[in-house]
Amino acid sequence: MPHVHHRIAPLAPAWESVLSRALGRRVEPSVLALLVSRQAARYRGEEVALAHGDELAARCLFWLPRDLPKSQYPTEELRLADALPRRPLRVLDVGSGLGTTALGVSLALPEGASLGELVSLERDPEALALQRRVWAEAANAGLVALPARHQTLARDLSEPGWDRDLGDFDLVTVGLCLVELLSALPEEHARGAGLAGWCERLLGLLRPEGALLVLEPGDRERSRVLQTARGVLLSRGVTVFAPCPQGGQCPLLAEPRDWCHEDLAALSLPPWLVPIAREAGLRWEGPTFSYLTLRRDGLTLAGCLKGPGERPARLVGVPEVSKGRTAAVACGAFGERPSALLVELHRHRGKAPTEPLEALPRGTVVLLAEDARPTEKGTLRLEPGVLRRR
Numbered sequence: 001m002p003h004v005h006h007r008i009a010p011l012a013p014a015w016e017s018v019l020s021r022a023l024g025r026r027v028e029p030s031v032l033a034l035l036v037s038r039q040a041a042r043y044r045g046e047e048v049a050l051a052h053g054d055e056l057a058a059r060c061l062f063w064l065p066r067d068l069p070k071s072q073y074p075t076e077e078l079r080l081a082d083a084l085p086r087r088p089l090r091v092l093d094v095g096s097g098l099g100t101t102a103l104g105v106s107l108a109l110p111e112g113a114s115l116g117e118l119v120s121l122e123r124d125p126e127a128l129a130l131q132r133r134v135w136a137e138a139a140n141a142g143l144v145a146l147p148a149r150h151q152t153l154a155r156d157l158s159e160p161g162w163d164r165d166l167g168d169f170d171l172v173t174v175g176l177c178l179v180e181l182l183s184a185l186p187e188e189h190a191r192g193a194g195l196a197g198w199c200e201r202l203l204g205l206l207r208p209e210g211a212l213l214v215l216e217p218g219d220r221e222r223s224r225v226l227q228t229a230r231g232v233l234l235s236r237g238v239t240v241f242a243p244c245p246q247g248g249q250c251p252l253l254a255e256p257r258d259w260c261h262e263d264l265a266a267l268s269l270p271p272w273l274v275p276i277a278r279e280a281g282l283r284w285e286g287p288t289f290s291y292l293t294l295r296r297d298g299l300t301l302a303g304c305l306k307g308p309g310e311r312p313a314r315l316v317g318v319p320e321v322s323k324g325r326t327a328a329v330a331c332g333a334f335g336e337r338p339s340a341l342l343v344e345l346h347r348h349r350g351k352a353p354t355e356p357l358e359a360l361p362r363g364t365v366v367l368l369a370e371d372a373r374p375t376e377k378g379t380l381r382l383e384p385g386v387l388r389r390r
C-alpha cells in the first residue's frame with residue numbers, strides 16, 4: 001500500500017435531478033444563488049429573513065451535494081483501517097437535517113457493511129420529511145442503497161430525554177450540528193468543554209467497538225473549539241481514532257492564528273454548483289471542514305496503518321515546492337515533538353519507489369522510517385528510504 005490517500009470520487013451528475021425531484025419544485029439558478037447567500041449569512045450568525053421552505057430548498061440543492069464528501073472522508077478512513085464491522089450496521093445520525101452525513105457515510109462503507117438500521121434524529125419534522133424523499137429518489141436512481149430500516153425521529157437535543165430508548169449503535173454521526181448548540185457559549189474554552197460534553201454523551205450510545213464521527217465547520221474559530229474539545233476528551237480516556245496520529249495536545253492550538261482543518265482541494269464543487277457558489281459569493285473550490293473520529297476501544301488510524309519500524313504522520317499543510325526542494329508540515333509523534341517539517345530534496349528523487357512529496361494531498365497519512373529523527377529545529381530530511389511504502 002502506498003501512502004494513505006482518501007479516494008473520494010466526484011459526485012455523480014445524476015444527483016442534480018435527484019435532489020430537484022426530492023424537493024418537488026424547480027428553483028431558477030439566480031433565485032437559488034440568492035437563497036444560498038441568505039442561508040450562508042445565517043450560518044455566519046447574521047439575522048437574515050428567509051422562509052423555511054426556501055431555507056430547505058437552499059440546503060437540499062446546494063449544501064447537501066456540497067457537503068456529502070465531508071462524511072465520506074472519515075468513513076473512508078474507518079474502511080482503510082478495517083475498523084468498521086462488515087455487516088449491516090446500526091447507525092444514528094444526530095441533527096441529521098436532510099440526511100447529508102448518513103448519505104455520505106453510505107457512499108463510503110466497506111464491502112460487506114451496509115446501513116442495516118438508520119435512525120435520523122432531528123428537531124425539524126419538515127427536514128425529516130424531505131430527507132425521506134432524498135433517500136427514496138437517490139435509491140431510485142441507483143445512487144445509494146436504502147437502509148434496510150429507516151427511522152426518522154423528531155426530537156430536540158436541548159430537551160431532556162432526547163436520547164431515550166435509542167439503544168446502542170455501531171456508528172453515531174453528528175454533522176455540522178453541535179456548532180449550533182454551542183453558539184450561546186462565550187469563548188473557545190467554554191465551547192470546547194461544551195462540545196466535549198456532547199461527545200461524551202454520544203459516545204455513551206456506542207457499542208464497545210463503535211465509532212463516533214463529529215463534523216464541524218472548517219473555519220479557525222470553530223475548528224479550534226473542536227481541537228480544544230479533543231484535549232478534554234483525551235484527558236478523560238477517549239480514543240481519538242482520526243485525524244491525529246499522536247495523542248498529545250494539538251500542536252496548532254499553541255498559536256492563536258493556527259487551526260487544524262481539512263481542505264479537500266482536489267475535490268472541486270460539482271460543476272452545476274460552481275456558478276451558484278460564485279454568484280452567492282461563496283467558496284467554489286473543494287470543501288473545508290474539521291472532524292474527529294472518536295472511539296472507546298483504543299483503536300487508532302495511525303496504529304492500524306503502521307507497519308514494523310514505521311512512524312505514521314499526517315500532512316497538515318499543502319506541500320510547498322521551492323528551489324530544489326519540497327516541504328510540508330506533518331503532525332505525528334516525533335519524540336518530544338508533535339510535528340515536523342518534512343523536506344524532500346529533488347536531487348534524491350527516483351532513488352526510492354515513492355511518489356514525490358508534492359503529489360501527496362493535504363491529509364495524506366505518510367509512513368516514515370521510525371529511526372529518522374527531526375533536527376533540533378524540527379526539520380526531517382526525507383533521505384532515500386525515509387518515506388516508506390508498505
Ligand SMILES: C[S@@+](CC[C@H](N)C(=O)[O-])C[C@H]1O[C@@H](n2cnc3c(N)ncnc32)[C@H](O)[C@@H]1O
Nearest residue numbers: 095096097100101122123156157158175177180
Ligand atoms: C447545518 S444542519 C446540518 C445537517 C446535516 N447533519 C448535515 O451534515 O448536512 C444542522 C442541523 O441540526 C439541527 N439542529 C440544530 N439544533 C438542534 C436541536 N436542538 N435538536 C435537534 N436538531 C437540531 C438543525 O435543525 C439542522 O437540521
